[in-house]
Amino acid sequence: MAVLQMQKISICALKKNRKAILELLQASGVVEINYLDVKDSGFEKMDTMASRQLFEKNAVTADQALEILQEYAPEKKSLFSSLEGKKILESEIFEKTKEDSRPVMEAARQIIAFNKKIVEDKAGIAKLEGQIESLVPWMNLDVPMTYGGTDKCRALIGSISGSVSLEELYKAVGEKAPDVESLDIQIIGSDKDQTCIAVICLIEEAAQVEEGLRAAGFAKPSQPVDEIPAVQTERWKKKISMLKDEIASSGKKLEEYGEFRQQLQIVSDYYRIRSQKYEVLGGLLQSKKTFLVTGYMPEKEMSRLEARLTEQFDLVFEKEEIEEGEEPPVLLKNSALASSAEGVTASFGLPGRGEMDPTSVMSLCFIFLFGLMLSDAAYGFIVFAACFVALRKFPNMDGGLKKSLQLFMYCGISTLVWGILFGGYFGDVITVVSRTFFGREVTVPALWFVPLDDPVRMLMYSMLFGVIHLFLGLAMKGYLCIKDKRYLDFFCDVVLWYMLLVGLIMILLPTDLFASISQMHFEFSPAVSALSKVLAGAGAAGILFMSGRSSKNPALRVALGAYDLYNLTGWLSDVLSYSRLLALGLATGVIASVINQMGSMAGSGIFGAIIFIIVFIFGHLFNLAINLLGAYVHTCRLQYVEFFGKFYEGGGRPFIPFRQDTKYINIKED
Numbered sequence: 001m002a003v004l005q006m007q008k009i010s011i012c013a014l015k016k017n018r019k020a021i022l023e024l025l026q027a028s029g030v031v032e033i034n035y036l037d038v039k040d041s042g043f044e045k046m047d048t049m050a051s052r053q054l055f056e057k058n059a060v061t062a063d064q065a066l067e068i069l070q071e072y073a074p075e076k077k078s079l080f081s082s083l084e085g086k087k088i089l090e091s092e093i094f095e096k097t098k099e100d101s102r103p104v105m106e107a108a109r110q111i112i113a114f115n116k117k118i119v120e121d122k123a124g125i126a127k128l129e130g131q132i133e134s135l136v137p138w139m140n141l142d143v144p145m146t147y148g149g150t151d152k153c154r155a156l157i158g159s160i161s162g163s164v165s166l167e168e169l170y171k172a173v174g175e176k177a178p179d180v181e182s183l184d185i186q187i188i189g190s191d192k193d194q195t196c197i198a199v200i201c202l203i204e205e206a207a208q209v210e211e212g213l214r215a216a217g218f219a220k221p222s223q224p225v226d227e228i229p230a231v232q233t234e235r236w237k238k239k240i241s242m243l244k245d246e247i248a249s250s251g252k253k254l255e256e257y258g259e260f261r262q263q264l265q266i267v268s269d270y271y272r273i274r275s276q277k278y279e280v281l282g283g284l285l286q287s288k289k290t291f292l293v294t295g296y297m298p299e300k301e302m303s304r305l306e307a308r309l310t311e312q313f314d315l316v317f318e319k320e321e322i323e324e325g326e327e328p329p330v331l332l333k334n335s336a337l338a339s340s341a342e343g344v345t346a347s348f349g350l351p352g353r354g355e356m357d358p359t360s361v362m363s364l365c366f367i368f369l370f371g372l373m374l375s376d377a378a379y380g381f382i383v384f385a386a387c388f389v390a391l392r393k394f395p396n397m398d399g400g401l402k403k404s405l406q407l408f409m410y411c412g413i414s415t416l417v418w419g420i421l422f423g424g425y426f427g428d429v430i431t432v433v434s435r436t437f438f439g440r441e442v443t444v445p446a447l448w449f450v451p452l453d454d455p456v457r458m459l460m461y462s463m464l465f466g467v468i469h470l471f472l473g474l475a476m477k478g479y480l481c482i483k484d485k486r487y488l489d490f491f492c493d494v495v496l497w498y499m500l501l502v503g504l505i506m507i508l509l510p511t512d513l514f515a516s517i518s519q520m521h522f523e524f525s526p527a528v529s530a531l532s533k534v535l536a537g538a539g540a541a542g543i544l545f546m547s548g549r550s551s552k553n554p555a556l557r558v559a560l561g562a563y564d565l566y567n568l569t570g571w572l573s574d575v576l577s578y579s580r581l582l583a584l585g586l587a588t589g590v591i592a593s594v595i596n597q598m599g600s601m602a603g604s605g606i607f608g609a610i611i612f613i614i615v616f617i618f619g620h621l622f623n624l625a626i627n628l629l630g631a632y633v634h635t636c637r638l639q640y641v642e643f644f645g646k647f648y649e650g651g652g653r654p655f656i657p658f659r660q661d662t663k664y665i666n667i668k669e670d
Contacts, residue, residue, distance in 0.1 A: 003357045004298040006328040006655075008034070011293040013315035018291050021313060022277050025293070027667075028308070029659030030301040032329050034294045035283040043285035043292060048278040055275035058105060062268035063663075065108035066261065068115045072251055073258030085396035089266065089665045097263055098270040104263045111257050114250045121243045121250075128236045128243075131223075137189035137196045138221075138229040145224035154206035156199040156213065158220040164195040169216065176212030180205045265664035273660050280658055296328050296655070327353055329655035338363045340406035348640050349650020356480060358648050362639055365469055366407075369638060371414025372465070373584040373631040375451070376424040376592060379624050380415025383408055396666070411631075421448040422585075426620055427592025436600040437609065451582070452589050459582045460518045466578025467505070469638070470571070473646030474498065480647060492549065496542040501571065503536025540565060574642045580634050588627045595619030 009031065013021055025031050069075075078084075097104070138145060141157070149155040160169075169185050180201065188196040197218075201209045210218070225232045285292040297305065306317045322328045330350040332342050334357070341363035351357050374380065387409035391402065419425065423446025434442035451458040474494055481490035508514050509522040510529070524532070548560025599615035602608040644650075660667060 002333045003351050003355075003652075004300065004331045004333045006296050006322060006331070007299045007302060008320045008322060008328075009293075009295060009297055009302070010318045010320075011309065011315055012290055012318075013293075013313055015286060015289050015291050017313045017315070018281070018286075021293070021309065021315070022281060024308065024312070026273065026277055026280075026658055026660055028301075028305060029657045030305060031293075031295045031297045031658055032656055033280050033283065033658045034296060036285055036292070036294055043287050045284065046282055046286055048282035052275050052278045052282070055271045055278065059268050059271040059275065061105065061108050061112065062264045062271070065111040065257075066264050066268070068111050068254065069258055069261055069264070072115075072254040073261075075258075075261060080390070080394070083390055083394040083397050083401070085394060085398050085401075086662065086664060086666045087262075087265075088396060088668050090668050094266060094270070094665070094667050097266040100263075101267045101270060104260060104267045107257055107260045108264055108267075111254060111260075114254050118247050118250045118254075121247045125240050125243050128240050132233050132236050134223065135225070135229045135233055137191065137194065139189065139233070141188045141196075141198060141229050143198075144226055144228055145221050146226050149200070149203070152203060153200055154203045154209075156201070156206070156210055156218075156220075157197075157224075158213075158218050159194045159196045160213075160217045160219075161194055162217075163190055163192055164216070169197065169213075172216035173209055173212035176215050177205065177208035180208055180212075183209060269660075269662040269665055272663060276658070276661060295658070297657075298331055298655075327653065330652035331655035332357055332359060334359050334363075336406075337410060340403045340410060341366055343400060343403055344407070344636060344639065345650075346654070347636070348644060348648075350652035350654055352649060352651040354484065355648065355650075355652070356476070356483070358476060358644065361472065361476065362643065363407075365472070365643060366635055366639060367410045367414045369465070369469075369581065370411040370631050370635045371416075371418040372462075372581050373634060374411075374415040374588055374627055375418040375422050375585045376426065376588055377416050377419025378424075378426045378429075379588070379620075379627070380412045380417070380419050382412070382624065383628070384412030384416060387412060420446075422446050422589075423450050424589055424592070426616075427589055427596050429592070429596050429616070432596040432600050433612075436612070437604050451585055452593070455582065455586060456517070456519055458585065459579060460520065462578045462581035463575055465581065466575045466642070469578070469643055470574055470646065471498070471501075473643045473648075477647035488549075492542065492546040496539045496546065498539070499535045500539030500543060500568070503532045503534070503539060504568075506532030507536060574645075577638065577642055580638075584627065584630055584634060587630070588623065591623045591627070592620065595623060 011021070137159075143155070143157075145157055147155050147157060166185060166187055169187075170183075173180065173183065173185075182202050182205065184200040186198045188198055190196065199209060199213065227235070302319060306319075309315060309317055332339070332345070332350070334342060338360040342359050344366060345357070345359045345362065371380065374383075387405045390397075391405055391409065397405075423444055425444060428443075431441055431443050434440055449457060474497060478490050478494035481487070481494060506524065506528065510524050515521045543565050544558060544561040546561065547564035548557035551557045551560060595615060598619065599612035600608070602611035
């Protein structure tokens with residue numbers, strides 16, 4: 001339960017060592033660079049934009065080549081490859097590959113060039129196929145589409161919209177050119193969209209014939225070919241065949257480049273690292289012979305980094321405390337169990353200045369409540385086993401994913417325990433199977449009680465767990481008050497509320513109303529009853545007069561106290577929110593039982609067993625998935641609204657160190 005103590009550092013070193021120092025800082029990954037302003041500092045900043053753009057371009061080129069290789073020479077990956085994480089690479093191999101980056105980049109450019117050729121060839125094929133398609137209606141034409149006729153005859157080749165008969169064509173020409181004597185019209189091809197025709201007439205009558213045809217909607221081809229359509233089509237088909245051969249040849253060449261995959265990944269990350277380094281370099285203050293690095297780093301890493309730097313370089317290393325009012329970056333440090341829930345805390349907000357890290361306490365509450373919501377031993381074992389195997393089999397997975405799986409593994413254990421306490425094993429599958437297929441009902445008894453048989457009892461315990469959770473949040477607030485030596489705030493904002501709430505609970509427990517709802521009866525002695533009233537009254541009075549203590553106006557002070565006292569209704573709604581523990585716990589069991597009953601409807605025998613297995617597998621997979629999601633969402637909601645709402649605000653910014661932020665590999669340092 002710790003926020004690592006941060007300190008500011010300043011490093012002033014010789015400019016000749018700039019590259020080596022930045023590489024050391026980047027490899028260590030423990031310093032967040034803080035960029036200073038150049039005004040009145042005597043320093044200036046270096047323009048590194050051109051170099052950064054070059055490195056980024058090279059990284060993008062390598063990435064594009066890898067994407068192309070994945071299409072033409074795909075890397076064999078398992079079903080769970082997304083869990084494998086980045087490859088671990090020895091620093092010697094990384095150094096050797098980056099020194100030989102020129103041939104690798106040339107290979108990347110060749111890969112892109114071959115892919116471009118394939119794309120262009122495919123576009124050419126599509127274009128040729130479109131042209132062939134446009135010539136289909138003209139395939140019966142035995143002259144070129146641009147044929148104009150002979151010395152004495154004129155040829156008119158074109159099309160008319162829609163389907164037109166030969167008689168209609170002669171009639172249309174006859175109406176506009178009745179004196180034409182020599183005319184021959186042939187329909188080359190026809191469909192519902194157009195009618196392709198070829199018309200032969202005398203040259204001296206060509207104008208009249210064309211006018212008549214245009215009146216019928218005649219138009220010459222928009223893209224005529226200078227060859228007989230059938231001949232031209234064959235030529236285009238041969239060209240398409242050639243382009244397909246070229247595509248196949250380019251594809252085979254791309255497959256041969258598959259051996260460059262790892263080198264391309266290394267080179268891509270190498271240029272990515274260099275781009276990050278030059279981005280930092282462009283923000284540093286520099287003089288003619290020196291440069292200055294400032295930033296934040298965890299105090300526990302300070303001595304080791306200082307020793308490494310001072311041993312290798314002549315420089316000045318200074319450290320200073322964070323100034324009052326300055327917001328340093330936040331880095332959490334927790335135990336293995338608590339660190340798995342750091343993502344839950346970060347999703348709400350990292351601790352602000354002066355706040356404690358609630359992750360340790362919250363993680364225990366999260367795991368406890370998650371298991372209570374899912375509450376099936378078989379489901380819990382499946383979740384635990386799946387996460388445990390994944391964590392052991394893929395040790396190099398991404399850090400965030402690894403923590404999430406660890407959290408679900410612990411939640412699986414909690415679910416297993418609660419399932420045993422409630423007697424839930426795939427719902428009531430043992431009872432249903434024994435009754436349906438063996439004719440004898442066998443039941444595994446619950447170690448505590450079965451929520452489906454006693455929902456009111458489950459509701460009461462849900463409320464009890466809710467009160468404990470809320471009181472724990474209030475206790476965390478008290479801890480912060482004592483830590484900051486705000487003893488009056490501790491008494492007024494924590495102790496008085498404990499007095500009021502405990503007193504009201506003690507007043508409620510022996511009432512007939514509570515007994516009728518909970519089916520539990522409490523009897524307190526007169527002294528205890530009197531004590532409960534004193535606690536509630538004193539707590540209410542204290543809140544009324546002390547909550548607005550910051551105001552010097554008595555009337556306003558009481559008004560603020562009354563408003564704060566009204567927040568008692570908020571406590572009531574918060575406690576009622578924990579009824580979701582009952583709702584989700586019952587939902588898991590009810591749906592599981594319904595699935596088991598549906599599977600057993602086919603009866604016993606081989607057919608019934610097959611049906612039961614199918615329904616069992618798919619039904620319980622669905623139930624597990626939907627209730628895993630529900631348990632996660634509602635458990636987060638209880639932490640964020642009810643628990644954190646009592647003491648925690650967040651708002652801190654994450655620690656983002658200058659490091660080797662790679663995409664494909666992790667470099668193993670010596």
